[in-house]
Amino acid sequence: MPLPAKAFQLWLHGVAPTASTADICRISGIKRTTLAQQLVRGKVAETTLVSISRALKRSPLEDLAWFESYSELSGAKAPTPAELVSQIATMDLLRAVISRSSPAYGGYGDAGSALTPELSPAPHATSVRNWVDAIDDGELRHRVSAATGVAPQNYSAQLTANRLSPELAVATARAAGVGFTGGLVATGLLTEREAGWAPDARQLALDALSDGDLTALAGERLQSLGKTLRRQEHEHEQTKKIWENLG
Amino acid sequence: MATLEWATLLVCCTALILRVPDAVKGRNRTVFGILLLATLCSMLAVTPIYEAVDRALGGQHATSLILRYLVFATVLLVGLRVTKGLAAARGHALIAGAAGRWALALCSLAVLATFLLMETAGAPAGLQVPSAASNAGVAPYFTAAGRTYPAFVSLILVPPLVAAVRSRQPRLVRAGALLVLLGALFAALSLPVALVPADRAGGLGFVNYAAVLGYVGGLVLFWFSGLIAAPSGNAKATLRRNRD
Secondary structure, rough: OOOHHHHHHHHHHOOOOOHHHHHHHHHHHOOOHHHHHOOOOHHHHHHHHHHHHHHHOOHHHHHHOOOOHHHHHOOOOOHHHHHHHHHOOOHHHHHHHHOOOOHHHOOOHHHHHHOOOOOOOOOOOOOHHHHHHHHHOOHHHHHHHHHHOHHHHHHHHHOOOOOOHHHHHHHHHHHHHHOOOOHHHOOOOOOOOOOOOOOOOHHHHHHOOOHHHHHHHHHHHHHHHHHHHHHHHHHHHHHHHHHHHHO | HHHHHHHHHHHHHHHHHHHHHHHHHHHOOOHHHHHHHHHHHHOEEEHHHHHHHHHHHHOOHHHHHHHHHHHHHHHHHHHHHHHHOOOHHHHHHHHHHHHHHOOOHHHHHHHHHHHHHHOOOOOOOOOOOOHHHHHOOOOHHHHHHHHHHHHHHHHHHHHHHHEEEEEOHHHHHHHHHHHHHHHHOOOHHHHHHHOOOHHHHHHHHHHHHHHHHHHHHHHHHHHHHHHHHHHEEEEOOOOHHOOO
């Protein structure tokens, strides 16, 4: 459920009492028509709030927590190591595997952890699914769908598309009993810094993984990437066949 | 009705002209052939053109027989191409195999038989179905026979087309499949419409034209989607794209 327009306007008046709507739109890069439409409908998207909060150099996390539906965000728990690792891109994980390998294979051996190339910022191409997988105890999807009324197949479809509404991300975190920032970072609503994560939190979590855990995790990621690529290739073959015969 | 006839012809001509450069280059000439046949068919479906052609052929309404066979040829080619393009092996076998050949042969015979049963000589010119008063009993069967084979092929095409519409292909491809699907459904619907007395069929006379428009429009969309997607090639399924 996006933010109620009334509460949003109250918040906006509180943080920028003198700014006109036009000013707000100009500094935050939101189209005036978009904002006007959201206000008329009575529902303001979370991304709108985050953009304005960023433009005003405020903390998007605290501003989100100001709203009733996100009040749990204040004093949010820190992400678990598994959540942090889930926000590392597959290619970065593979790079870490190579870095830890013996110099003969282009690695640095035991010093590998310290010399791993810098991680690309979250979120990555499969952030959302990897985050949910990282906190899933096997029953999570059922609990989320029971709590929110979202059909399991719709939830899965969102994960596959690497999307999750902020509301569902929070509901997922609640159902899993983890901190609320993980999902918001995984969906790209907040950056790691805005979520209050330490700059090297993901790197530290990665370094803490044993060689076996890292390799197994990288293997799982590679396998699902392989599946995705094969499906895409298959679909592309089908499309090409249509074009060859009917185009 | 006259507007619809001309509009269908216009759409077919446009599609045909769009495909001329590709046909000259030798790319997918079968589709060009399909469009050429479809254009010929919709030409003969326009009353003034039909009259002129029929006068040239001796005023025996042989043109209406020719029109039916042209439609059969078009539908056969469309069926073979669509089942091949959508990798519908079973549908392809049904159309190209024994069942399809029997259907084509029987429909051709039925059209010829009903045509010969009709009194064509004295019939008033200008109607695609010779409709002298004495023909009132046979004429609907002539029309129905002419629509049976298209309905047969169209029904075979429905399942693979539904699958294509629901697939994860590019949007324009799915839109093209949806148009062809609509065309197929209208073509199948045109058979029962032919057997309903004209005064009770109401506004259903348009189904023929809707079928042609669906098929031709779908082919144009397939062509266009391929055209705008051509440069990027296989870019979708690469590791690079999954990295960011």
